[in-house]
Amino acid sequence: MTTHQHNLEKYATLALKKGVNLQREQGLLINAPVEAADFVRIITAKAYGMGVKNVHIEWNDEMVSYMKMKNAPLSVLEDFPKWKVDALEGMAKDGYSILTVYGPNPDLLKGVNPERISKATKASGEALSSYRDYLMNDKVTWSIVAYPQEAWAKKVFPEESAEKAIEKLWEQIFKITRVDQDDPVEAWEKHNETLRKAREFLNQKQYKRLHYKAPGTDLTVGLVEDHIWHGGSTKSEKGVEFNPNMPTEEVFTMPHKYGVQGTVSSTKPLSYGGNLIENFTLTFENGKVVDYSAESGEETLKHLLQSDDGAKRLGEVALVPNESPVSKSGHIFFNTLYDENASCHLALGKAYPTNVKGGSTMSKEQMDQHGVNDSIVHEDFMMGSAELDIDGETKEGEFEPIFRKGQWAVEFE
Ligand code: ZN
Ligand code: ZN
Numbered sequence: 001m002t003t004h005q006h007n008l009e010k011y012a013t014l015a016l017k018k019g020v021n022l023q024r025e026q027g028l029l030i031n032a033p034v035e036a037a038d039f040v041r042i043i044t045a046k047a048y049g050m051g052v053k054n055v056h057i058e059w060n061d062e063m064v065s066y067m068k069m070k071n072a073p074l075s076v077l078e079d080f081p082k083w084k085v086d087a088l089e090g091m092a093k094d095g096y097s098i099l100t101v102y103g104p105n106p107d108l109l110k111g112v113n114p115e116r117i118s119k120a121t122k123a124s125g126e127a128l129s130s131y132r133d134y135l136m137n138d139k140v141t142w143s144i145v146a147y148p149q150e151a152w153a154k155k156v157f158p159e160e161s162a163e164k165a166i167e168k169l170w171e172q173i174f175k176i177t178r179v180d181q182d183d184p185v186e187a188w189e190k191h192n193e194t195l196r197k198a199r200e201f202l203n204q205k206q207y208k209r210l211h212y213k214a215p216g217t218d219l220t221v222g223l224v225e226d227h228i229w230h231g232g233s234t235k236s237e238k239g240v241e242f243n244p245n246m247p248t249e250e251v252f253t254m255p256h257k258y259g260v261q262g263t264v265s266s267t268k269p270l271s272y273g274g275n276l277i278e279n280f281t282l283t284f285e286n287g288k289v290v291d292y293s294a295e296s297g298e299e300t301l302k303h304l305l306q307s308d309d310g311a312k313r314l315g316e317v318a319l320v321p322n323e324s325p326v327s328k329s330g331h332i333f334f335n336t337l338y339d340e341n342a343s344c345h346l347a348l349g350k351a352y353p354t355n356v357k358g359g360s361t362m363s364k365e366q367m368d369q370h371g372v373n374d375s376i377v378h379e380d381f382m383m384g385s386a387e388l389d390i391d392g393e394t395k396e397g398e399f400e401p402i403f404r405k406g407q408w409a410v411e412f413e
Helices: 003-019 034-049 062-071 082-093 114-127 129-136 150-156 162-176 184-205 298-305 336-342 364-370
Strands: 027-033 054-060 097-102 142-146 209-214 217-223 251-253 255-265 270-272 275-285 288-296 314-319 345-349 378-382 389-393 399-404
Touching (some): 003 034, 003 097, 034 097, 114 129, 150 162, 217 314, 270 378, 314 378, 336 378
Parallel strands (some): 027 097
Antiparallel strands (some): 275 288
């Protein structure tokens, strides 16, 4: 077996054991691009080896998606098929674990009318909202792992040949997900332990607000009452421990949908719906974006913000030290799964109900009263840097340093 083949095997094992934590006699749904067929077969073989009852693959082919997005009648793009919703919801309802193999071309839809993209995204967002609830409420175990295909790899390593770019991207992925270590499963247990300490510290503090200062950023983010910080592994409704993202370096919680004030500037490009938004600034008043601009992709940003009311408000606040393995790699990945783990970030759109006590059982009205944001979108954007300072404001109104120059200013016990 070549080293690469050996690493792929380890990566598949890691995704099943520490990612979705597959249990005997359950089902497994894999969302994957056709380029990842070899890898998906390795995962499938292992899953059956672990006693799974069924593996279902939802294949996607970017070129086919592109053709549809470019050519299909708008009415088709606006009508997400019910049979597909039923199938996905059916599997989630039956307790399937959901593993997404992810590595899209960040420029796939360049040149496609953003209006068509936003209508299609809106239609799928609405149609799949209860399916997404299974994931965002941790009713099932789910995980996302990356797989480098040519267009993505070439975006990260534009100076290399396609073959070399893919090889280099794999090298980064194996390193950052700890697959290159002797025992990645054990390495992840240790890593989860570190993140557990950070989130327990913040859970105990129950800061009322976070204050962000960096060049182009002066922002206050209120946190909802009884917020819960998550990070690293989490537990499903049935008590199965899993890691929703691989890699993951963040601890994150819930901003108050009406409690955000000031201006924030992005520090990395945001790839949204096949288009890049770069060097953008958002200004918030009472939690809502009231002004925005972008050096490029402003039209795409506008469509993102106009998806619905909740798209103009925040649904996640995440802390990531600037010295994380992803940022140490020195690369911009043009892929949220990687870039979000290199940088403190915020998300526009839907909040994770698990980030507040009792969030999973709140009615829409209760959510709103509590400051829990709801939307058909959830888009992380990066705003961390080596110049970012963050203070936590206690309930008594005292300020305590949390981050200085992009690094934790706190020692965890
Ligand atoms: Zn995040
Ligand atoms: Zn997020």
